Amino acid sequence: EVCLGCSRYGGEDEQEEEAEAEDRARVLLERLQQQARARQLKKQREAQPQGREGPGGAGLSPRSEPGEGKAKRKRESEEQPSAQGQKKLETKQRPRSSSEERELPLAASGEEANCPPSNMMILGDYDAKPVQKVTIYFTYGIAIFSFSSPQVQPFLPQWLAQPKRVQKRIKDNLCPIRDVPGIHPRLLKKLQMNGIESFFPVQAEVIPAILQSASNGYLMGRGGYRPKDICVSAPTGSGKTLSFVIPIVQVLLDRVVCHVRALVVLPTKELAQQVSKVFNVYTDGTGLKVVLITGQKSFAKEQEMLVQKKVTGYCSLADIVVATPGRLTDHINQTPGFSLTQLRFLIVDEADRMIDDMHQNCLNQIVKAAFQVENDSGSNMLFQRTKPGPITAASSCSPQIPLQKLLFSATLTQDPEKLQQLDLFQPRLFTSVYSEKNRDGTETERDTNDKYTLPEGLSQCYVPCDLNSKPLLLLYFMLKMKFTRVLCFTNSREASHRLFLLVQAFGGVTVAEFSSRLPPNERQRTMKEFEQGKIQLLISTDATARGIDVKGVNYVINYDAPQFIRTYIHRVGRTARAGEAGVAFSLVLRIQERRFLRMLRDAGIQDIKKHPVKGNSLKPLVQQYEGALCKLEKTVKVMEMRKKIKKSNSSAETSLNEWKLRWLMWH
Numbered sequence: 001e002v003c004l005g006c007s008r009y010g011g012e013d014e015q016e017e018e019a020e021a022e023d024r025a026r027v028l029l030e031r032l033q034q035q036a037r038a039r040q041l042k043k044q045r046e047a048q049p050q051g052r053e054g055p056g057g058a059g060l061s062p063r064s065e066p067g068e069g070k071a072k073r074k075r076e077s078e079e080q081p082s083a084q085g086q087k088k089l090e091t092k093q094r095p096r097s098s099s100e101e102r103e104l105p106l107a108a109s110g111e112e113a114n115c116p117p118s119n120m121m122i123l124g125d126y127d128a129k130p131v132q133k134v135t136i137y138f139t140y141g142i143a144i145f146s147f148s149s150p151q152v153q154p155f156l157p158q159w160l161a162q163p164k165r166v167q168k169r170i171k172d173n174l175c176p177i178r179d180v181p182g183i184h185p186r187l188l189k190k191l192q193m194n195g196i197e198s199f200f201p202v203q204a205e206v207i208p209a210i211l212q213s214a215s216n217g218y219l220m221g222r223g224g225y226r227p228k229d230i231c232v233s234a235p236t237g238s239g240k241t242l243s244f245v246i247p248i249v250q251v252l253l254d255r256v257v258c259h260v261r262a263l264v265v266l267p268t269k270e271l272a273q274q275v276s277k278v279f280n281v282y283t284d285g286t287g288l289k290v291v292l293i294t295g296q297k298s299f300a301k302e303q304e305m306l307v308q309k310k311v312t313g314y315c316s317l318a319d320i321v322v323a324t325p326g327r328l329t330d331h332i333n334q335t336p337g338f339s340l341t342q343l344r345f346l347i348v349d350e351a352d353r354m355i356d357d358m359h360q361n362c363l364n365q366i367v368k369a370a371f372q373v374e375n376d377s378g379s380n381m382l383f384q385r386t387k388p389g390p391i392t393a394a395s396s397c398s399p400q401i402p403l404q405k406l407l408f409s410a411t412l413t414q415d416p417e418k419l420q421q422l423d424l425f426q427p428r429l430f431t432s433v434y435s436e437k438n439r440d441g442t443e444t445e446r447d448t449n450d451k452y453t454l455p456e457g458l459s460q461c462y463v464p465c466d467l468n469s470k471p472l473l474l475l476y477f478m479l480k481m482k483f484t485r486v487l488c489f490t491n492s493r494e495a496s497h498r499l500f501l502l503v504q505a506f507g508g509v510t511v512a513e514f515s516s517r518l519p520p521n522e523r524q525r526t527m528k529e530f531e532q533g534k535i536q537l538l539i540s541t542d543a544t545a546r547g548i549d550v551k552g553v554n555y556v557i558n559y560d561a562p563q564f565i566r567t568y569i570h571r572v573g574r575t576a577r578a579g580e581a582g583v584a585f586s587l588v589l590r591i592q593e594r595r596f597l598r599m600l601r602d603a604g605i606q607d608i609k610k611h612p613v614k615g616n617s618l619k620p621l622v623q624q625y626e627g628a629l630c631k632l633e634k635t636v637k638v639m640e641m642r643k644k645i646k647k648s649n650s651s652a653e654t655s656l657n658e659w660k661l662r663w664l665m666w667h
């Protein structure tokens, strides 16, 4: 009704989505048919009991493709991180044959277990019966056994189950900087110079905790003991960056010799750059050196920034290194003299992503490098350290520089299995209070591990729509509703590019795109212009979804609904930062609506409002939109022709293509 004939110009995106919807409908139909056949078979079996085999028999049971089961498990673990992760090691109490072992994932995934291939007879349905599971956690060498039926939740280690609560409401819980004990006067001055008079709740809790763990200086833990590792899970925009920058700068203020004492690892270049900027502000004038290694400079240039060769050997030029995993690993392996043996703080920002994204290997390498035995003799030998083991009287006699891990994220996994991979030492968890709204408008705090908290100032809406009306809705928000400073997310860089071209062809909006299609310097420029308000609509991939701190984003629009809850949380968290207000709109296809709402509900996000937009409101835009689509079609053809000219092998081919291009431009 809204956009007759739009599908004509819909492009691959729409076709893909339509094909996807068709596929889904087909799969669903097949599944229902299979289930009906399975029920029929079961009835037949029940009617002929002699056809069944006993437990030891060669029972056939449905089996999925190994890849398929794996993909499903992966999807599920992304969607429900904590529920999945609470199982460290599960065994069924009945002894299992090796063939049964292979079938466990299938039996465990309820939906697939119900739909056997139609041509297979089921002999024996033992896996279908509820079985008792045994869950075993290993926490600091102690095995915790938990017997549970599918309805019973396995229990969590105490530090996860009883974290230190941090207030979510920033503005109601500001803490004047002078009220937080132990902050160095120099840093207090710097904070004030940067307009910071009060700490946010997460800073008021975490800064003293880190300072306390280094109260005897950076060479020793408090009271000579190894300091506890720290995990922080607090909403987007709640000020997690300063909560590690301030104490680390303060602890290193007294350092005499320059060594890499703090290492911050982040998943993207842009994030690393952002964090190193904050470190630069607070180390300015202190003599501490911050080095950023992300691959934006040549490898040799980065090596020069990290180490210097002297007659006496290599010496470090960095106290604090801020890095992305790939480049850091290269330097650990290939830069002579780059040593982490004096590393005191390892900070893993966006920790959940770092654990997930195969960066785990990088984290292992860092730890290995930190405990590497150095060959040279001299002063370093005094503080030589060995990988920590159990605390004994002998081990506590020789002081060692402790390595303390600090983990931060808005969606920190509370999956003990994943956290266990990081080999945390007596960790302390700081997490925001999750509260549920009651009917009378009051809020009740809840103890829960699979819920996430969003910034207090965030309002969330979703717009049910169909594929054709999505571009019109975006234009409606920009032109009729006069939205300003909008960050709009799509699910792929191609989708971002096409949408950008379309909005540009429509006109009337200052628009730009941001994705890995663009070179880093162009991305940087775009981001700056968006921050300065020169660009009203920035269409982006998930490259800007995490951690990026852009001041004054009024609206986030999920043009494509995110597939995973963590993506949703990070995307919408680009607005309503630092206690400010912001609005997030999600355009949700009707076919996605149920799944989308369930995803939010499962994560404890309840206050999202339905915001339908009537077709009549979009009608005035349709004519101009059709014109924009025609223009876009031509633009795309011209771009393709230019590409062809570049790639042409012969002069005849080139001139033919040039002629075609001229013809295109003329018409």
Ligand SMILES: Nc1ncnc2c1ncn2[C@@H]1O[C@H](COP(=O)(O)OP(=O)(O)OP(=O)(O)O)[C@@H](O)[C@H]1O
Pocket: 195, 196, 197, 198, 199, 200, 203, 234, 235, 236, 237, 238, 239, 240, 241, 242, 409, 410, 546, 547, 548, 549, 573, 577, 578
């Ligand atoms: N105490 C403070 N007073 C005023 N502004 C602050 C304070 N602390 C942080 N900010 C500002 O709040 C914004 C958000 O901070 P930060 O980027 O550290 O959030 P975050 O918790 O790391 O968010 P994300 O999870 O999205 O990475 C920044 O612009 C920062 O300058």
